[in-house]
């Protein structure tokens with residue numbers, strides 16, 4: 268079963284870019300030393316973009332994602348989310364934004380242990396005060412969507428890495444956020460699982476979500492339409508991926524996969540197509 272959205276994901280309140288960073292600086296003050304995490308970043312991301320963030324370890328990717336996800340605040344400069352300066356939001360407004368507008372996916376899944384897949388997916392809806400029956404129904408639909416309907420009562424430790432990440436994505440989608448942020452979502456996964464996860468992001472992007480994914484891998488970044496490379500806390504390059512005809516992600520998927528993996532992906536795509544009917 269495929270979830271139908273009441274309205275497209277990109278329909279959000281403001282006009283102009285969904286994300287706008289203006290001279291944004293992040294300084295980590297550890298007491299003895301100050302670390303410059305981000306140095307005067309200027310960046311905009313429009314609604315409906317699919318962006319990959321790349322760069323060597325320590326270049327500031329997670330620092331950026333934490334700020335974009337309102338998990339951390341800039342030291343200097345401005346971050347406008349949907350036209351609103353995040354610095355001017357109250358803590359309550361911020362947690363509301365995090366819950367309703369942003370779906371965050373982490374490298375290490377961050378599921379709650381000893382809590383079923385279903386309950387993990389329900390959680391953001393619990394915060395949003397969605398009634399129990401509706402929550403359960405929607406959590407089940409989301410798990411179906413990521414191919415885990417039959418696993419809804421499993422605990423995280425009873426799931427594979429790829430399955431855990433799919434639960435985490437279902438959880439990120441719980442409140443239909445217009446923005447999906449994923450910090451190395453495939454960092455702990457094998458090639459086949461990584462592709463399943465990226466296919467999911469690609470589908471969400473097609474449905475109108477704005478998706479920003481951090482990755483170390485060129486093959487994963489190839490799924491995105493735009494690649495921003497960071498170096499030493501600064502934007503080093505910002506380029507558009509040339510997709511299609513011929514050179515699209517489908518071809519890259521084939522390049523990356525062994526035959527047996529390909530069959531698995533084909534099954535998934537077939538199921539998706541049947542579901543979509």
Ligand SMILES: Nc1ncnc2c1ncn2[C@@H]1O[C@H](COP(=O)(O)OP(=O)(O)OP(=O)(O)O)[C@@H](O)[C@H]1O
Nearest residue numbers: 295297302303304323324325326327328329330331
């Ligand atoms: N909580 C923190 N306290 C102090 N310094 C930090 C903190 N978090 C990050 N840094 C520093 O900020 C810089 C950027 O770190 P960040 O985690 O954003 O890198 P990254 O690009 O995500 O790296 P990786 O690819 O290894 O995940 C690094 O020099 C790092 O040491």
Ligand SMILES: [Mg+2]
Nearest residue numbers: 328329330450
């Ligand atoms: Mg990081």
